[in-house]
Amino acid sequence: MARVLVCDDSAFMRMMIKKLLTDMGHEIVAEGGDGKQGVQLYRQFKPDLVTMDITMPIMDGIQAVKHIHEEDPVARIVMVTAIGQRSIISEALKAGASGFVIKPFDPEQVQETVNKVLAE
Numbered sequence: 001m002a003r004v005l006v007c008d009d010s011a012f013m014r015m016m017i018k019k020l021l022t023d024m025g026h027e028i029v030a031e032g033g034d035g036k037q038g039v040q041l042y043r044q045f046k047p048d049l050v051t052m053d054i055t056m057p058i059m060d061g062i063q064a065v066k067h068i069h070e071e072d073p074v075a076r077i078v079m080v081t082a083i084g085q086r087s088i089i090s091e092a093l094k095a096g097a098s099g100f101v102i103k104p105f106d107p108e109q110v111q112e113t114v115n116k117v118l119a120e
Contacts (some may be wrong), residue, residue: 002048002118006031007038007064008080009056013103017051017080020107024114035059039067042075049118054081054092062088062095069096076117080105 004026008014011033018028029045032038036059038052050068054061061079068075079092079100089100098117101110 002026002114003029003045005029005038005041005045005047005050007033007035007041007050007056007061008053009033010053013053013080017110020110021051021114024111026114033057035061035064035067038064042068043071046072048076049114050075050077051080052077052097054079054083054088062092065092065095065097076120078113078117080110 004021006014006017006028008017014031018031022028029047030041032041034056042050052061052064065077068077075096077097079097080103081100082103092100098120099113101113
C-alpha cells in the first residue's frame with residue numbers, strides 16, 4: 001500500500017483517481033487543485049506517489065514536478081493528462097515524472113502504470 005497525493009484541478013477527476021487508487025489498496029493522504037498546492041502538500045506529507053495533472057492554474061503540473069524533483073530526486077510522480085502530444089509527455093518525463101496515463105483513462109492502464117512506478 002502506498003501513500004498517495006492526488007493533484008488535479010478537476011474535483012471530478014480527483015474523485016475518480018482517488019476511488020481507483022483506494023480500490024487498489026492505496027491511501028490518499030492529500031489532494032490538491034493546482035501545482036503550487038501540490039508542491040506544498042508534497043513537502044507536508046512526503047507521499048510515496050503523486051498523481052499530477054499537467055494543465056492546472058497557478059502552477060502547471062510540469063513546473064510542479066520540477067519543484068518536487070529538485071527537492072526529492074527520487075519522488076515518484078505519475079502524470080495524468082488529456083494532452084497526448086509526445087513533446088509534452090517528453091517534457092514531463094524530463095522534468096522528473098516517472099510515468100503517465102492519458103485521460104480519459106482506462107483503470108487497468110492506471111493500475112499498471114502505478115504498480116510499475118512503485119516497483120522502481
